[in-house]
Amino acid sequence: MHQPWYQKGIDGEYQLPWVYLHAIKDYADMAAHLEAHPEMKVVVNFAPVLLDQLDDYKNQIGLYLQQGEPMRDPMLNLLSGVTPIPGDIEGRYEILKSCQRAHAPRMIDPYPVFRDLLGQVKKIFKGKTENRELWPLLHYFNDQYFIDVLVWYHLSWLGYSLKQKDTALELMEKGRLFTNQDRRDLLQLIFDGIAGLIPRYRKLAEAGQIELSMTPYGHPIIPLLNDLANMKCAQPDAPVPNYDSYPDGLQRSRWHIEQGIACFEAHFGMRPKGVWLSEGAISEDSVRLLDEFGFQWTASGQGVWHNSKQLLEASGVDVDSNKTHFSPFVLNDLNTRIFFRDDGLSDLIGFEYSKREHHDAVCDFTHHLANIADFHGDKAHEHVVSVILDGENAWEYYPDNAYHFLDQLYGQIVDHKRVRPCVFSELIHLKSTNPLSKLCPGSWVYGSFSTWIGQEDKNKAWDILIEAKQVFDQFINSEQLAEIDRIKATRQMAICEGSDWFWWFGDYNPGASVKDFDQLFRLQLINLYEILKQPVPERLNHPVSSGGGDAENAGTMRRNV
16 A cells, blocks of 8 residues: 655645545455455555555544634545635636546446536547637536536545445435535545544454555665665666765665654554565665564565576576475575565456456466465465555456455455465465575566666656755754754655655656656655755756656556566
8 A cells, every 4th residue: 555745745735636535445445355354364565654644634634524624635625615616717627637537437437427527528628638729618617517526526436335335325326416515425424434544454453364564654765775776687788877876875764664663653553574665676785674673574576586586597596486486585694584476466466357357357366376286286385475466556447446356356265275365474484485695676567676767767856866865964954954844854855755756757657647746756855945945956847757658557557477
């Protein structure tokens, strides 16, 4: 479960609504599936910056419902009526543009009223260019039309479990002409869904059904903070940033882990046993850091194992490549176990099964598991199949937010004679554990860091970030800064170090998404300079990347097989 920091600065207005939208859709549904299948075991990983934002949404929506306080999210203020429907064309256009940010075949088209409402402005949004000559038509729609669109947009983003609540059912049946009370009732449902999330997952963990793990606080690529040269093993010929290293990177990595632990303990009342390093990005120095903190396990992608296997074979080590990624590994003298994702099975869930009838998809998945068990024979119980994927981005491509698929999948796994669901901390002492003398640094995406570095726009972003870090180091202990500003600057630096900015840069991603994240990246850096009371570099007034590609699944996930 991961979303980057969408607020402008530490406590500013939210620039994008994805935290609360995924909360009411995916995080709520994933908890509901686990509650419905108490014998199913799952590892659930939360990024600390997501936990803090979920808590913030709970607090700000609660204050609105109790005291009428405006919220810091523009979409929620429009839904509630705190912000009136704008009279200007640009404001009206932005509402309709925002309310189409959904996978239409699964989240708009199944609802005839919502589909009809947006169909009335279809010509205005036809194609990838803005048809500004048609914008004046928006003057002919009354405020009620925009209210109805906003309500339906939020109804469509409700997960299957929240759609079964009376409030949602009544609003969907009503269809149009939503009142202020309807809007308030919907906001109450949204609040209830978000406020219950952390307690629900904590209860599941305390019952022993799930294992909760964490990511370093700001979701940085730890191996690249530690040493930019970690990219070279998997990307030996890729272009590099102008700077050779990230200043004091190992200490920054240590800070992200320490703050991640503190955040995790504050929300869940326990210390995690395992860490999913951001994007499964591992290297020997990063695993050594986890070992220093006493973590029992971490995990990465099968591509990292494949590249590491090539290193081992080149040094004369005989490797049984067909069996070994189904076992945990121990790297040299370290205690932290490493598990490698089965990319094929994980990508089937992430990219393929949404296109198939759910019963057929589940049977196909369990058939693969049975084949793996057969392959290992009487030692199958000593091996683990690690299926790891996003907790939010795949499900909107399934009917009903993958409710039928996950419900049947969990049921069949629990009842399967050859398969036992487990969490990683139960598996650290498996007899099949293998020694690993060489590790090729990489991530769960292609086994490399190519999604975050090694391309012109991504390298430019690293140079901009490194220059900001140099200024941060120079002035963080300056007498010009009050203690409160020093604390804010340190957190702001962590936000700027997040991996998501680099994910989106490059010409293979959709231009609209690249624009959103490019603007937010530069806003976060500008805010850092302002906190430090230093001049903002002129280059931050210009885009880092423009995108323009047509990536699969809107670019939010990467296929590995």
